[in-house]
Amino acid sequence: AAISLMMKSRLGMRSSDRLSRRAIWDCGTRARGEVLLGHAFGEAEVLHDGGDLQADVVAQEAAAVFRMELFWGVPRILYMPLESLPQDYPRFIQGLKERIRLARLKAALSINRELIALYWDLGRQIVEKQKRERWGTSVLKKVSLDLRSAFPEAKGFSRQNLQLMRAFYRAWVDDRSICQRRVGKLTILQRTVGESPILQQTAAELATPPAPLADLPWRHNIALIEKLSSRQERLWYAHEALRNGWTRDVLVRHIENGLHQHKGKAQTNFALTLPAPQAKLAQEALKDEYTLDFLRPGITQEKDIEQGIIQNAQRFLMELGKGFAFIGRQHRVEAGGKEHVFDLLLYNTFLHCYVVVELKNVPFQPEHVSQLSAYLSAADERLRRDGDQASIGVILCRSKNRIVVEYALRDQKRPIGVACYRLTRELPGPLKKILPTARQLEHGLGETS
Numbered sequence: 001a002a003i004s005l006m007m008k009s010r011l012g013m014r015s016s017d018r019l020s021r022r023a024i025w026d027c028g029t030r031a032r033g034e035v036l037l038g039h040a041f042g043e044a045e046v047l048h049d050g051g052d053l054q055a056d057v058v059a060q061e062a063a064a065v066f067r068m069e070l071f072w073g074v075p076r077i078l079y080m081p082l083e084s085l086p087q088d089y090p091r092f093i094q095g096l097k098e099r100i101r102l103a104r105l106k107a108a109l110s111i112n113r114e115l116i117a118l119y120w121d122l123g124r125q126i127v128e129k130q131k132r133e134r135w136g137t138s139v140l141k142k143v144s145l146d147l148r149s150a151f152p153e154a155k156g157f158s159r160q161n162l163q164l165m166r167a168f169y170r171a172w173v174d175d176r177s178i179c180q181r182r183v184g185k186l187t188i189l190q191r192t193v194g195e196s197p198i199l200q201q202t203a204a205e206l207a208t209p210p211a212p213l214a215d216l217p218w219r220h221n222i223a224l225i226e227k228l229s230s231r232q233e234r235l236w237y238a239h240e241a242l243r244n245g246w247t248r249d250v251l252v253r254h255i256e257n258g259l260h261q262h263k264g265k266a267q268t269n270f271a272l273t274l275p276a277p278q279a280k281l282a283q284e285a286l287k288d289e290y291t292l293d294f295l296r297p298g299i300t301q302e303k304d305i306e307q308g309i310i311q312n313a314q315r316f317l318m319e320l321g322k323g324f325a326f327i328g329r330q331h332r333v334e335a336g337g338k339e340h341v342f343d344l345l346l347y348n349t350f351l352h353c354y355v356v357v358e359l360k361n362v363p364f365q366p367e368h369v370s371q372l373s374a375y376l377s378a379a380d381e382r383l384r385r386d387g388d389q390a391s392i393g394v395i396l397c398r399s400k401n402r403i404v405v406e407y408a409l410r411d412q413k414r415p416i417g418v419a420c421y422r423l424t425r426e427l428p429g430p431l432k433k434i435l436p437t438a439r440q441l442e443h444g445l446g447e448t449s
Helices: 002-010 089-133 137-150 159-173 176-192 197-205 211-215 218-227 231-244 248-256 276-285 302-311 313-320 367-382 402-410 429-434 438-448
Strands: 021-024 043-046 053-059 063-070 074-081 289-291 324-335 338-348 353-360 392-397 416-422
Touching: 089 137, 089 159, 089 211, 089 218, 137 159, 159 218, 159 231, 211 231, 218 231, 218 248, 231 248, 289 313, 302 313, 302 324, 302 338, 302 353, 313 324, 324 367, 338 367, 353 367, 367 392, 367 402, 367 416, 402 416
Parallel strands: 289 416, 353 392, 392 416
Antiparallel strands: 021 043, 053 063, 063 074, 324 338, 338 353
16 A cells, blocks of 8 residues: 555555556565565555566565666665564464465355255255145246346356256155165154154254265266266265365266276285385275376377376376376486386375386286386385385286286285276266177278278
């Protein structure tokens, strides 16, 4: 505000005039590594008429200078002695910022919970009305019109969204496992204890969505009921989405790739080679199959697979899962007078260890394990630092025999996991039976030609 008033005064502007541009500076200091002025003059409004603006903060032992210069010839200088700010001011303002961020996050979560509870309740009431009074689709259209008329500023009361609310409620309540259990409880309790607190508690379960759903955005919840029919699978993906902070697109991708069938199921020797806590975390971090559908079909050379992974590094890391960071491709490490070349070198920030990945465009062979074991020894010798855990190796191959993998890993002292990769997503079972195979298509095309 002080800078704004000063600039208006020097430029002959009235205090009520609005300035034409807003500039924001991150102000820092080189004195004692503390931020001294960034909080006090972190935001300022200035007139900027076609020229460039340069802002700089230079802090010294006794004073800090905030220099603002307009290149069209009118320099402005402000001096602010450090003595005017308490010594603990940076820590104080940082605490306020964190508190505000936390409050905003809690407010957003609270709003989302109320919204999901509202949609659940609207869906419940619609379902009950349709069952008791046989409401048709025309009534639902009327409900939509009335709600949008009463709340014109609110979104989400379209006929389509009301139908999704109904589907949202029914998808969870009409699930066979929960429906039989809850309806059975209600029937038995009605006969035995009447309107007891137990009956009221069981009936109350139907009035609120299951715990994890209220913390997920609406579009996430719709994806769960549209993509999955099993209650257990929905709950699994709901918990994973919350724990990992998945966007809706990432959630859908993991559902389509069947993550629940692969996560934590890679064949490893971690239980024999790592401490118990680290072994469990490492096992959960790996899958037994990875979908590299971002690579072009028909790719056969390992170097081409590596190149495709580099070109799609973000998608590859998303497929690996949370915590993986990319270090390099064809990473060279010299140890014991010999140079070792890693196909891919990663680091996992949760496991605090390097991860050496070997790509094999062939079925798994036992000699792959001995080669990777030597690479892990070199990685621990040359790369591992204080605070790093033992490096982990992962062999990504086209296919594997589980018995052969088990025997190959049994006597290894280095932590190694073996997983497969595929370049395309598999079709659902029903479609596999209907659609022709690639060989059948080739045969049919041959006949027409």
